[in-house]
Amino acid sequence: LDISEGLFFKGKLTEDALLKTRVDTFFANLNYVNAYSDLLITIGRIKTTIGRDLVDSKRKLPIITAVTVDETGKVIENPLAQLKKLELERLRKFVDTQQTYGIFGKSYTELPELVQNRVEENKQVNAIDSLSEVAKLLEDYNTTLAMVAKDRLIREGENGAEAALEMLDSKNQNARVRVIQIVAKVGTSAQVARLLPALSDRYSRNRYYAIMALHREFKQNFGFNFNANIKNRKIAIAKWCEYLKNNSSNISGVIE
Secondary structure: OHHHHHHHHOOOOOHHHHHHHHHHHHHHHHHHHHHHHHHHHHHHHHHHHHOOOOOOOOOOOOOOOOEEEOOOOOEEEOHHHHHHHHHHHHHHHHHHHHHHEOOOOEOHHHOHHHHHHHHHHHHHHHOOOOHHHHHHHHHOOOHHHHHHHHHHHHHOOHHHHHHHHOOOOOOOHHHHHHHHHHHHHHOOHHHHHOOHHHHHOOOHHHHHHHHHHHHHHHOOOOOOOOOOOHHHHHHHHHHHHHHHHHOHHHOOOOOO
């Protein structure tokens, strides 16, 4: 999915192909959950076989002795037992991780290594003085870095929204939707009004976020359907243009 999104952002993959990959990813995740449930059932059977309490998740899995004793009493390593011990150790680590992070625990975004990466990226973004430079990171292919930049611009309030608007015409569709989300959250009425061009965005997701922001700010819709055909969208956009033009005196700022 990451590779497909990268190709899509570069214009080498169609939106339909990306959607198919996302669907395949969904079913892959579903298969993962099913496989993990089978794993838990198997572990339960193991514990039942050896007389362990199924409810007591703190008890460790059984230890396999990776040595044998020959006729003379000499302790020797058993290669097969070594292999079984290694596989069991991997299973034990996997289960421990799933109990802490995963479908039965915390979000994987809280994994220590990811948290550490975010700390470093926060330092990197917070060290940038120019909000315009921070806004450029919204189109970075490092999703975590882009999200850290988004958080920084949100914290900057109106100034952050103004800097974000400079990227509204970015070629990166994810950057554009981040701009819309920032302006919708902390922008002034005039800044939200400047999201009007996003109603003509090529991607339906971006049109959806734009109309939600405009509707929430001005309590108007004018029949705009983000998923409608171009002709119907243009009619609604024309109404939006007229409305914003006629009400520019009531909005703090100038609507072009």
